[in-house]
Amino acid sequence: MADPSCNVTLEMLKEAWETVRSSPLGVINTPMIPLNQTTLQFSVPCNVHIKLENLQRTGSFKIRGVANQFARRPDGGHFVTMSAGNYGKSFAYASKHYGTKGKVVMPETAPESRSVLIQSFGVEVERVPTTGLMEVVNRCVREDDMTFLHSYDDMDLIAGHASLGLEILQVVPSPDVVVVCCGGGGLLAGVAAAIKLSGCQATRIYGVEPEGACTMHKSFIEKKPVGMNTKSIASGLAPPFAGALPFALCQNYVEDIVLVTDEEIKRAVSTLYRAGLVVEPSGSAAFAAFANDRIPNIAGKTVVLIVSGGNIGKDELQNFPD
Template identity: 40%
Template sequence: MAAAYNPDAPLLTLNDLSDAYATVQSSGLIRRTPILTDVDPQLLGLPADADYRLHLKLECAQLTGSFKPRGLAVQLAGLTGAGSGPKLVTMSAGNYGRSFAAVCRARRLHGLVLMPDSAPRHRVDHIRSQGVLVETCPSSELQSRVDAKVANEGYQFLHPFDDQPLIAGHASLGLELLEQLPQVDTVLLGCGGGGLSAGVAAALALSSKSRLDEDARSADEEPRSPVVYAVEPETACTMRLSFEQDRPASMPQARSIAGGLAPPYAGANAYRHLRHFGARSLLVNDAEIGACQRRLARNLGLIVEPSACAGLAALLFDRLEEPPVGDLCVVLTGRNVSPEDAMRLLAAGDDESE
């Protein structure tokens, strides 16, 4: 059995991340996703004479349509894979639940997903179609329902964004990115509970320090690692509040068109990793996220979900703290939109406000 969720887990080390990367690579749950290199910035309405080279990491090409199986692979590494294995429960409104359900089906595990009653019907139906149990309840009751399942029915809780093993698994994206783009200077990606951005920040910082150690840097040379921007919706900014309050923050009223970036609280482990490894916080609004989603569909033929657009929206609408230079990579984290939404994106006309 894997260890129970610990909100005060130790900070990850490079050895932890290397072990997790090996687990992810051998899991059969993920694919190495491509990078669109040297994207013409004019295609997205950016200046032609930008001082950076724009690259898009297409994590939306993952098998389940998002990055989530990276963390799940490590969470499940210690579990038995047969039908008599443990009963697993999680809470999710979307991509983690989708990936959790797919993995439970593939490994014949007993799974239960608790979903907010506000979740779109097509998401509930898809997750249920994978053979796992689904129960819905108000968002404010999700954690207490999970706790009751663990205490009274023998379930084991897999946290959807803050398990230390999950963060280590998500760090595989950062290590993979460094193999594909070794000289990356800036990384932009969306942040909800913080698991992905925490893992990527840890991977880039620890790997950069390791490279300098191997080069026998002089005593006065400071380790240099890429700048990681964790981008949130203005109306669902638990990680920004956490940075401001110097502790994990809650925001029960969090709402956004990017539902995957609107958890009711920031992950405690994720916050500590983001803070320790020097990640920076940026905010965008829903209109900017929507405009970015439409530009990707119209101009690059990429259908991605709103949560995947926050990082690029920060670039498109000039939210960065300083002008970027060098190699800039935006991670497009997921593609799971309904067929109806995909058709609307492709049919959308130009928006003068963009």
Template identity: 35%
Template sequence: MLTLDKIYQASYVLKDVIRPTELMAAPNIDSENNIFLKAENLQITGSFKIRGSYFKISQLSDEEKAKGIIACSAGNHAQGVALAAQKNNIPCLICMPDSAPISKIEATKSYGADIHLAQGSYDDAYDDALRLQKEKGYTFIHPFNDEDVIAGQGTIGFEILDQLENIDAVVVPIGGGGLISGVAFAVKTLKPECKVYGVQAAGAASMSEARKCDKIVSLDEVNTFADGIAVKRAGDLTYELTKKYVDEIITVTDDEIAAAILMLMEKQKMVAEGAGAVSVAAAMFNKLPIKDKNVVCIVSGGNIDVNILARVITRGLLMSGRKTSLTIALVDKPGQLLGVSRIISECGGNVVAVDYDNGDPDMDINSCFLKITMETKNHEHIEAIIKELEKNDFKIVKERT
């Protein structure tokens, strides 16, 4: 049974290992609530996972440690287990999906772990880890469906309650459910009136589907760039705890996650990975069933792959109306581009790319399509530019926002 005593024990074990991460007000986040950020992206190894993995490994017997440990992870649990194993001088093998970001694979290796890459998703890495455990006799460290791991993650709940007295809700990312299980248990036990909301990527909503079906389900596939929460099947232990202690589970799209990452970078000077930003995305896009409340969003990790960061930023710009493309049908004659660019400039837009096409079979012989990519302030700004162009008899045939 998970108890407060076990979480207090975890807090004691972890006090010289982890950082008690800052809880910071985020008034720059455009939301219907007063947002505070619990910055676990600034934790050792770049995510909250070190809490659960280190505490779990601290509770192993000498016999279990002597066997060596094995774990499966998309990257963050891998780093937590690897660092904990290194500090305790325990041999360590981590199974990771071959789609895991190279940065996370290399970071895990840097803590001394051996890596086994599995073809497919996290769940395929999990299957490989169980097979290797049986073959080699390793001690398995589950990333979420384990009482000690959950207790370690629950220490975040203690910290939040200590850091903010007038708290109305906590918003927590969900993959397999270990983080929200520990946080929700701690928060609801000590402050039952506080709401706890979980957030999943819409393309990997295994816990949300389990809640809807009133039983654990396995998704056929997961499709999200938030690799840290791309889990096809929730744990049985985490499902039961979530069902008991979590008020509601919300989903957000990848575009909404990208917008949240961009906003955190620009407004909070904070780098978050996709899994870490889902809680903020839910608050930004007003998906929480509350208003004008003090809400803590756990930013669970910051280990974003720099190779996709540019794409994430671009999607975030599009989602927030900071960048858009317009395709305009024109009579192909001199001065048309000048007229379009003048209107955009006078409206405060900034043209960054122009593409000219006079070969489309759907257009008139004497016409052309002009695709303009421009930087804008927001969606309202885009609409103002479109109205001004149309007022000057320019025909918009396509808009990308």
């Protein structure tokens, strides 16, 4: 079987970037700030920048991939997807804008507030056990004639997410290290492909997963996409399996997958909040990896951390340490 990552070109990713930038969904070029210009207290022997996707339209990077997916399907339709929240929110936002019908299949472990928010855009939500997500999606495709838009294993989506990598290179043309959260792998794959295909062959790109939801880590070990019974406070990083397309791209372009604990994620959320940055657990994974010395050989290097989302309610923040 041919490696699907071989079909990804820089020209393709730049075309998607232009689509994302001109999207009527209002995707923004989010700020990237040096760590030493924040109130975060870290004495680190490296030059760290933080890319603030928590300030993105709909509160996370997901709108990038959604913008490209919907632009590639201009005739609309009746779409179904699966999401723990952030993709579902962007999907619902786009569905309302384009006047298309939509349904989000959510894991029961996702915060109830996320499903309420998605429904407010006029999109149906069905909550099911994590292990039953694809079964319900397949039923909707089969019985209700819906079109499945995948929340991470889709090339249009990955190309849209690659816009984030290209934006990083506008500010830091040759980063030494880039650290990205990883759930199904769509963001990690897109960012890694964009950076490597832009000529930054020496850049080391690390994915970060929770210990209890480490499907890409296990996939790297077994050299094929695998699934597991995932469980983490970072519900957005806990799909039941790694995507086949993201896996192929990550195998080519990602240095390694590192793991963080839920406790480390909680501390990262609290640390960022005290610095004035509202970041959800999934969005704080890259920062947690940095703060807990999971990224090797960064002394004297230029490091970029992606803070990927800020969709967290006051009720959820109460569960984190002061």
